[in-house]
Amino acid sequence: MKILVTYKSKTEFTKRYAEIIAKEVDGYLMDFNEVTIERMSEFDVVVYGGGIYAGMVNGLKKAKEMFEESSAKKMIVFATGGAPNAAVNETDDIWAHNLSVEESESIPHFYMQGGICYEKMSFVNRTFMKMMSKALSKKKNKDSAEEGFSQAITSSYDISSEEYAQPLIRYLLEGQRRKEK
Ligand SMILES: Cc1cc2nc3c(=O)[nH]c(=O)nc-3n(C[C@H](O)[C@H](O)[C@H](O)COP(=O)(O)O)c2cc1C
CATH class of the missing domain: 1.10.287 (Helix Hairpins)
Structure with missing residues (x-):
């Protein structure tokens, strides 16, 4: 299973999580600015990450459009923000604004707390x-x-930690194991 881990990151919180994920799942790491539909099509799974700005996941709309046009089979999304993971209401709101009902069923999505870096x-x-x-x-x-x-x-504050990337990593590794069986 070939995995592309791509991200848009202004202050590097999302970039750091993307690096951790790519390393743990043996994925190919690429800045979203360098991704084309053709390159996306070389992979089975596209993991897209973006920071949250005024409630919207940076670059997600474009990433979804490119994924739809590519031949990649599965998309997984993660978002980083200033709110702690424990603020479940806020993170639920974020997904409601960024994914349609159908998308939220077909695209596994994960929130990872980041911080603020002035x-x-x-x-x-x-x-x-x-x-x-x-x-x-x-x-x-x-x-x-x-x-x-x-x-x-x-x-500035940094509440990011590798532990918040683990649910997504586990999801991918379990998927790989299912495929090998
Ligand atoms: C202008 C601005 C707006 C932001 N809006 C939100 C927001 O609506 N919700 C949130 O949780 N975090 C918000 N944040 C915090 C960022 O989402 C957080 O710093 C994120 O981890 C940045 O990711 P990046 O550095 O990879 O781009 C905002 C930050 C800035 C600078």
Whole structure:
């Protein structure tokens, strides 16, 4: 089973998870910017990862379109974000915005907590986050999610860990074993 692990990553959280996954499942790692439909068609499985920006998984729409046009058989998606894995409601919302009901049944999808890295962020995103942080800190009567978010985004943090890549890795390795039987 040939596996392509491809990703779009602005501050390297998704890239780091993609590297871990590719290593563990013996997949071929490629930046999504270099992927074409022809290259995708050389693989059986396409694992796509993207960071979440304002609720949307970076590059996922294009990745789904290319997968549909390719001859690859299976797509698996993972997303990284600033919210902890334990924030199940938030991560459920993310998938509801990024996958249709049919897609969420046919495309296995995994969330992996990342963090915020102001040092690697673009000027535009850094300015946006600082403005949001300021606005939230001034807001009165914040709910608990807003309170947590407001505190989290004041500076860089990294809550990523290899352990959050394990469910996807297990899924792929079990799939490989099923194929060998
Ligand atoms: C402008 C901006 C918007 C973001 N929006 C969200 C969001 O809606 N939900 C979330 O969980 N994380 C959000 N984040 C955090 C990123 O998803 C997180 O840093 C992610 O791991 C980045 O992945 P990347 O570095 O691979 O691109 C946002 C970050 C920035 C800079």
